[in-house]
Amino acid sequence: MNVVITTFWLINEKMTVNRSIGILITLFNGNAWGFLIICLYLPQIDKRHQSKDSIFFRDGVRRIDFVLSYVDDLNKEWEKKLERRREFESNLQKAGLELETEDKKESEDGKIYFVKIHAPWEVLITYAEVLNIKVPIKENDIPSTVENPLDCMLAPLRLPEKVMHPEPDYFTAPFSKDKQELYLINDESTFFSPSMRNRIVNYILTRCPYGTEEGKKKFGIKRLLNNGTYSAAYPLHDVICSIAVLNFALKYYGEKIGIYFAWLGFYTEMLFLAAVVGLICFLYGLFTMDENMSSKEICDPAIGGEIIMCPLCDRECEYWRLNTTCQSSEVSIWFSSHLSFLFILKTVTLFLEFWKRRQARLKYEWDLVDFEEEQQQLQLRPEYEAKCTQKKKNPVTQEMEPYLPITSQAVRFCVSGTTVLFWVSLIIASMIAVIVYRLAVYAAFASLMENTQTLQPISGLLTPQLATSVTASCLNFVIIMILNFLYEKIAIWITDMEIPRTHMEYENRLTMKMFLFQFVNYYSSCFYVAFFKGKFVGYPGAYTYMFNRWRNEECDPAGCLIELTTQLTIVMAGKQIWGNIQEAIVPWICNWWGRRKARNNPENLYSRWEQDHDLQIFGALGLFYEYLEMVIQFGFITLFVASFPLAPLLALMNNILEIRVDSWKLTTQYRRPVAAKAHSIGVWQEILNGMAILSVVTNAFIVAFTSDMIPRLVYYYAYSENEDSPMSGYINNSLSVFQISDFPDRNKPKLNPENFVICRYRDYRYPPDHERKYLHTMQFWHILAAKLAFIIIMEHVVFIVKFFVAWMIPDVPADVKAKIKREKYLTQKILHEYELEKLKERLIGNVTLKGLTGYDNVINTKPSLCC
Numbered sequence: 001m002n003v004v005i006t007t008f009w010l011i012n013e014k015m016t017v018n019r020s021i022g023i024l025i026t027l028f029n030g031n032a033w034g035f036l037i038i039c040l041y042l043p044q045i046d047k048r049h050q051s052k053d054s055i056f057f058r059d060g061v062r063r064i065d066f067v068l069s070y071v072d073d074l075n076k077e078w079e080k081k082l083e084r085r086r087e088f089e090s091n092l093q094k095a096g097l098e099l100e101t102e103d104k105k106e107s108e109d110g111k112i113y114f115v116k117i118h119a120p121w122e123v124l125i126t127y128a129e130v131l132n133i134k135v136p137i138k139e140n141d142i143p144s145t146v147e148n149p150l151d152c153m154l155a156p157l158r159l160p161e162k163v164m165h166p167e168p169d170y171f172t173a174p175f176s177k178d179k180q181e182l183y184l185i186n187d188e189s190t191f192f193s194p195s196m197r198n199r200i201v202n203y204i205l206t207r208c209p210y211g212t213e214e215g216k217k218k219f220g221i222k223r224l225l226n227n228g229t230y231s232a233a234y235p236l237h238d239v240i241c242s243i244a245v246l247n248f249a250l251k252y253y254g255e256k257i258g259i260y261f262a263w264l265g266f267y268t269e270m271l272f273l274a275a276v277v278g279l280i281c282f283l284y285g286l287f288t289m290d291e292n293m294s295s296k297e298i299c300d301p302a303i304g305g306e307i308i309m310c311p312l313c314d315r316e317c318e319y320w321r322l323n324t325t326c327q328s329s330e331v332s333i334w335f336s337s338h339l340s341f342l343f344i345l346k347t348v349t350l351f352l353e354f355w356k357r358r359q360a361r362l363k364y365e366w367d368l369v370d371f372e373e374e375q376q377q378l379q380l381r382p383e384y385e386a387k388c389t390q391k392k393k394n395p396v397t398q399e400m401e402p403y404l405p406i407t408s409q410a411v412r413f414c415v416s417g418t419t420v421l422f423w424v425s426l427i428i429a430s431m432i433a434v435i436v437y438r439l440a441v442y443a444a445f446a447s448l449m450e451n452t453q454t455l456q457p458i459s460g461l462l463t464p465q466l467a468t469s470v471t472a473s474c475l476n477f478v479i480i481m482i483l484n485f486l487y488e489k490i491a492i493w494i495t496d497m498e499i500p501r502t503h504m505e506y507e508n509r510l511t512m513k514m515f516l517f518q519f520v521n522y523y524s525s526c527f528y529v530a531f532f533k534g535k536f537v538g539y540p541g542a543y544t545y546m547f548n549r550w551r552n553e554e555c556d557p558a559g560c561l562i563e564l565t566t567q568l569t570i571v572m573a574g575k576q577i578w579g580n581i582q583e584a585i586v587p588w589i590c591n592w593w594g595r596r597k598a599r600n601n602p603e604n605l606y607s608r609w610e611q612d613h614d615l616q617i618f619g620a621l622g623l624f625y626e627y628l629e630m631v632i633q634f635g636f637i638t639l640f641v642a643s644f645p646l647a648p649l650l651a652l653m654n655n656i657l658e659i660r661v662d663s664w665k666l667t668t669q670y671r672r673p674v675a676a677k678a679h680s681i682g683v684w685q686e687i688l689n690g691m692a693i694l695s696v697v698t699n700a701f702i703v704a705f706t707s708d709m710i711p712r713l714v715y716y717y718a719y720s721e722n723e724d725s726p727m728s729g730y731i732n733n734s735l736s737v738f739q740i741s742d743f744p745d746r747n748k749p750k751l752n753p754e755n756f757v758i759c760r761y762r763d764y765r766y767p768p769d770h771e772r773k774y775l776h777t778m779q780f781w782h783i784l785a786a787k788l789a790f791i792i793i794m795e796h797v798v799f800i801v802k803f804f805v806a807w808m809i810p811d812v813p814a815d816v817k818a819k820i821k822r823e824k825y826l827t828q829k830i831l832h833e834y835e836l837e838k839l840k841e842r843l844i845g846n847v848t849l850k851g852l853t854g855y856d857n858v859i860n861t862k863p864s865l866c867c
């Protein structure tokens with residue numbers, strides 16, 4: 001009741017619509033009846049302030065489909081801009097659009113003019129035919145089937161069917177102005193969705209001429225925005241109820257944004273299954289930690305406490321006992337269910353295959369089966385036309401158009417490629433710098449922790465290895481963010497320098513540059529820990545050094561898995577937190593700062609077009625960054641899932657928030673994007689497929705070389721001597737012996753207070769009293785052979801299953817194929833019957849007309865005289 005009273009109070013207090021809705025949504029969050037109240041009373045709020053705070057012209061009837069704004073600056077080009085605007089707006093009216101201008105005196109700051117544009121019915125139906133827009137002709141009579149077997153399992157996570165599909169499905173056909181009676185037109189004001197309306201108006205705006213300059217005919221709102229004639233062009237945000245579910249988001253934002261949300265929602269659903277499996281594996285490792293024989297031996301004072309390990313750095317580090325790594329070895333067991341990656345990779349395969357089916361279904365439901373890229377996407381970019389002075393005949397259109405010579409293209413591509421290689425090299429150099437940092441500070445951490453009494457209580461958990469790994473990961477994350485920020489500007493600059501011909505070509509080139517850079521930037525440190533750290537260490541007395549100065553890092557006796565997990569957690573979680581800050585908090589602060597002086601009284605309201613004008617610009621590359629963020633996340637949960645089974649859970653929690661943040665910022669923090677068509681997620685589909693294939697290789701190598709699963713199996717089946725407890729003695733077997741007297745002065749620790757004679761190190765080498773002193777044992781070669789065999793067998797098995805699953809699951813569901821065929825059949829049948837009916841009417845009309853004409857002639861003819 002209090003909420004209802006608040007609703008009426010907001011209305012009676014004459015608050016602006018956006019502010020009222022914001023408060024109401026906060027109050028009614030999760031309340032369906034409350035949301036209904038908003039939808040019912042929203043028109044009443046609008047009617048109170050139709051002249052200002054509405055989405056209609058002053059008459060309260062004609063809807064505002066687009067808004068242009070400009071500032072009347074009195075500079076040297078003022079007259080030229082004024083003439084351009086006059087000509088442009090005159091041509092818009094000639095095209096049938098209706099305009100209404102708000103004087104700058106009516107604006108909040110007293111400087112901005114707003115030109116409101118309305119597309120009447122005649123304009124809409126004319127351009128609906130031009131753009132080949134499909135509209136309903138008959139209700140669909142083919143029942144839908146279950147799309148995939150996982151639908152039932154995921155049903156509790158979805159909205160009810162009546163909410164997701166509140167409208168019946170229809171068969172559609174391209175609109176024809178001359179056959180309006182064929183279509184299900186119940187209400188002309190709602191027949192074309194908001195996205196269709198603003199797409200039609202934008203189509204007119206991009207092709208409307210505004211004059212001739214330098215002997216060339218100039219046209220299009222994009223050029224007028226580039227030369228400063230107009231400051232902004234945007235559709236208004238519409239009724240907020242219309243974005244509650246996916247189908248309404250489609251009608252509100254168009255297919256391009258709609259398919260992004262469809263993909264993100266489907267991806268999040270599939271993450272749920274992977275997250276459940278990863279969590280089960282993690283809990284299994286947690287609950288069976290006490291049963292792990294290797295961990296028991298490391299923590300046992302009689303075993304691990306008696307094993308003296310060789311120093312981990314030269315001179316400054318001391319000898320240490322194996323049981324000091326007890327806690328870190330126990331933690332590594334939590335993530336040791338390595339074969340969980342097989343199920344998760346299968347889930348990824350199912351995700352990609354079922355997404356193809358979902359995409360095919362959406363392609364049909366959204367009338368994109370016969371869709372070819374729109375002309376406005378394939379048309380030449382204004383920058384291309386402006387910079388390319390030479391022309392040649394287009395073999396398709398047979399018209400002269402600008403082109404970029406091959407020599408110029410080659411030079412530009414060389415510069416672009418060199419720049420990309422330079423920045424990739426810069427990433428590698430920064431990674432090497434981080435590695436040097438790790439090598440340089442390890443001794444400092446070791447000395448600090450050994451000599452500081454305050455750290456003794458946590459010395460078992462906070463080891464020098466862990467401290468080095470955490471600080472290096474944080475430093476690496478900061479470098480990643482800085483390089484990302486800088487490279488984003490460089491990537492846009494070099495893509496502009498290449499002068500791509502079309503908008504699609506521009507976006508594809510930028511996509512490949514940004515993805516390549518971010519792939520190297522985000523994953524290089526993880527690849528180092530997974531595949532290089534601890535692999536080229538040497539052995540005591542013959543260590544390997546970087547730049548002949550810093551000794552290469554060793555892994556923990558339990559392997560480098562825990563360090564890889566630490567690296568992934570910091571980089572992945574840090575990226576997600578930073579991404580949400582950038583997407584939500586930064587735009588909100590910018591908008592708040594821009595609106596801080598806005599007046600809020602009934603006499604001078606903050607109009608809807610002004611509110612939208614002050615919002616952030618989503619931009620043509622807005623969705624590009626959203627896809628890029630999710631694809632990089634996809635890489636984290638696929639490429640390294642064998643070492644971090646909780647990665648899908650982190651991604652799931654992020655994506656649940658991401659969907660809401662994306663929808664919130666699009667509706668409240670950004671201007672409404674112009675609707676555009678898209679029948680797929682484009683080049684990102686191929687990138688996801690490529691990463692899925694690469695993930696099979698990386699996870700096989702992680703299991704083989706980063707974890708100790710293969711050495712354990714080799715010991716279990718070939719070297720164990722205890723039948724009752726086959727894994728007992730594994731730790732002692734995996735550590736080789738080194739005689740301390742063999743240390744050269746460069747490596748020998750400064751202190752040896754307990755006069756140790758031997759120390760142990762992680763490797764499979766002969767002891768100092770053997771004739772093949774410090775050379776690899778046969779067990780080393782057996783383990784290496786087992787690792788290679790595992791990789792080959794695992795990759796082939798996974799690939800075979802992957803491609804078999806892909807072959808078994810058709811890309812297009814059977815019911816969708818049937819609907820497509822039936823729609824084509826019905827369309828042809830209805831059009832044929834319509835033409836026959838029209839023909840019959842014409843024939844009957846002609847016969848009647850001829851009969852009437854003959855009758856009149858008989859009456860009016862005088863009798864002739866006989867001879």
